[in-house]
Amino acid sequence: METLLDQADALIKAADPDDGPERPSFDIPESLLPLTMPNGDVLEIRENPSKGRGWCAKQPIPAGTVLFVAKPIAMALDMEYVGPDQNNDEDVDEEFMEEYENQEEQGSTVNELLVLEVLQSIFSNPSIWTEQVSLLYPRDSVDIEASPVWISRDDSIFGQYEALIEQLETVPALQGKSKEISQRLPLIIRYNVLSIETCPELLSHPGPNGHAPLSGVGLYHWPSFFNHDGRPNVSRYAVGDIMWFVTNQDIAGGSELCISYLEHDILCESPQRRNLMLRMDFKEDEGVFLKGGALPGPSAESDGPDAPVVDDDVQNELMGMNTFERLEAIDQLIQQAAGEALPEGEGVDLEGNEDDMEAHGEAWFQCDLQNLRILKAITLEAMGFSDKALSIWEECVRFTETQMPPNDETSIVMRVQAALCSLHLKQETVARQHASVALQRHHLIFGGGVGRFRRRYRQEFLLNLRPADSTTTASGVNGGVSMEEFLWPHVDY
Numbered sequence: 001m002e003t004l005l006d007q008a009d010a011l012i013k014a015a016d017p018d019d020g021p022e023r024p025s026f027d028i029p030e031s032l033l034p035l036t037m038p039n040g041d042v043l044e045i046r047e048n049p050s051k052g053r054g055w056c057a058k059q060p061i062p063a064g065t066v067l068f069v070a071k072p073i074a075m076a077l078d079m080e081y082v083g084p085d086q087n088n089d090e091d092v093d094e095e096f097m098e099e100y101e102n103q104e105e106q107g108s109t110v111n112e113l114l115v116l117e118v119l120q121s122i123f124s125n126p127s128i129w130t131e132q133v134s135l136l137y138p139r140d141s142v143d144i145e146a147s148p149v150w151i152s153r154d155d156s157i158f159g160q161y162e163a164l165i166e167q168l169e170t171v172p173a174l175q176g177k178s179k180e181i182s183q184r185l186p187l188i189i190r191y192n193v194l195s196i197e198t199c200p201e202l203l204s205h206p207g208p209n210g211h212a213p214l215s216g217v218g219l220y221h222w223p224s225f226f227n228h229d230g231r232p233n234v235s236r237y238a239v240g241d242i243m244w245f246v247t248n249q250d251i252a253g254g255s256e257l258c259i260s261y262l263e264h265d266i267l268c269e270s271p272q273r274r275n276l277m278l279r280m281d282f283k284e285d286e287g288v289f290l291k292g293g294a295l296p297g298p299s300a301e302s303d304g305p306d307a308p309v310v311d312d313d314v315q316n317e318l319m320g321m322n323t324f325e326r327l328e329a330i331d332q333l334i335q336q337a338a339g340e341a342l343p344e345g346e347g348v349d350l351e352g353n354e355d356d357m358e359a360h361g362e363a364w365f366q367c368d369l370q371n372l373r374i375l376k377a378i379t380l381e382a383m384g385f386s387d388k389a390l391s392i393w394e395e396c397v398r399f400t401e402t403q404m405p406p407n408d409e410t411s412i413v414m415r416v417q418a419a420l421c422s423l424h425l426k427q428e429t430v431a432r433q434h435a436s437v438a439l440q441r442h443h444l445i446f447g448g449g450v451g452r453f454r455r456r457y458r459q460e461f462l463l464n465l466r467p468a469d470s471t472t473t474a475s476g477v478n479g480g481v482s483m484e485e486f487l488w489p490h491v492d493y
């Protein structure tokens with residue numbers, strides 16, 4: 001994994017400031033090649049009457065087992081998708097653009113680029129269709145014929161799509177299949193696409209050296225047989241385009257192995273909200289994923305927001321303020337997010353403009369509150385109030401450990417900040433406890449002991465969230481040793 005992380009860093013470093021990085025297409029390192037074929041002694045695909053095919057465990061599987069590692073059939077980067085050019089088209093109708101922007105917000109438009117990429121791969125190597133893509137859901141011709149014909153919102157993409165479909169008939173192995181491919185492929189992408197992100201959980205992910213520009217979508221073969229569950233027992237993570245699937249808990253033989261199609265911080269929401277976000281062809285209405293009892297999520301008739309409010313734009317807007325203003329704004333938003341207050345001058349944002357920060361007097365998503373807590377802790381630390389920040393980091397830890405799947409990678413990030421903050425306050429015992437849980441959990445999910453942990457967290461340790469971070473010496477006893485070296489010394493694990 002370390003080699004792949006180096007390659008990911010190199011792509012970010014060499015990225016064009018306007019066009020972003022090159023698309024990652026990494027070779028699976030030799031040491032991981034045995035993990036690319038699902039082990040038939042341990043795993044099998046079974047048919048389930050209500051969910052279709054899905055991966056199952058043939059025998060007990062311990063937590064932290066890598067089920068397999070996969071490379072996509074094709075991928076596309078979010079940054080590559082530019083969408084219809086509004087400036088050059090005076091006839092673009094407003095309703096269309098509104099719908100287009102909504103879709104864009106939901107991150108689905110890059111899927112259109114993926115349709116083209118997969119088609120290109122099929123054209124170059126027809127066995128990709130016959131041996132992999134054609135086996136994916138949906139397979140039933142009734143479902144397929146009932147679906148509307150796919151039309152891209154982007155004329156340029158649609159033109160290329162039609163041309164490629166026509167060219168398929170010139171490939172002997174695909175003759176007579178172009179109609180089926182044109183009907184099925186967009187649906188296959190729609191229902192099997194996976195987001196691909198490198199270290200997305202890190203606070204440094206969106207920053208200058210973070211891996212956000214490598215984010216995209218991909219179509220994978222074996223991973224497409226994971227069904228969704230609101231209590232996933234499998235977690236996934238990626239470096240570049242290579243993706244790992246690992247059990248996040250001990251699994252009993254015979255159980256189904258499921259991932260979550262939803263972001264893990266949405267899983268604690270009400271079924272109504274989860275289904276709105278899921279946008280799938282099935283309803284996910286199992287009980288909410290909670291260890292500590294149900295949160296008071298919105299009821300069916302609630303008119304609270306139907307998507308998280310504290311998105312990247314809101315977070316950037318807040319981080320652009322000076323710390324005093326920011327703290328005040330965050331506190332106001334926390335009240336609104338908890339459904340305790342209407343915003344100042346209802347329906348206006350922090351600068352008095354109308355925007356989607358309009359609150360409804362209804363609770364926002366739990367992840368909104370979590371994101372606001374994180375921003376508050378960062379702000380308090382920058383202001384020198386690390387003692388207040390520590391209790392907020394600990395609240396953040398609690399959220400990830402009670403409202404998210406077991407051993408979630410986000411809980412590691414929160415433990416790391418709680419450890420660094422405690423050490424800054426010279427509370428070494430507390431710091432070591434958080435540090436130890438973070439490392440154990442990281443080792444379980446990502447493997448590689450302290451070496452890999454420190455490699456994956458390299459950018460995170462450069463964040464300098466608290467004054468004098470880089471030179472801190474714990475309680476002075478470890479003169480000259482950085483906080484991370486003090487808490488996670490390089491030892492064999």
Ligand SMILES: C[S@@+](CC[C@H](N)C(=O)[O-])C[C@H]1O[C@@H](n2cnc3c(N)ncnc32)[C@H](O)[C@@H]1O
Pocket residue numbers: 050051052053054136137191192224225226227228229280281282283284
């Ligand atoms: C990525 S595929 C998973 C494999 C699929 N079941 C198959 O037969 O190939 C996604 C599709 O599986 C089905 N599916 C996945 N999770 C489900 C669930 N929890 N309940 C019902 N259907 C589910 C839905 O039809 C969904 O569009």
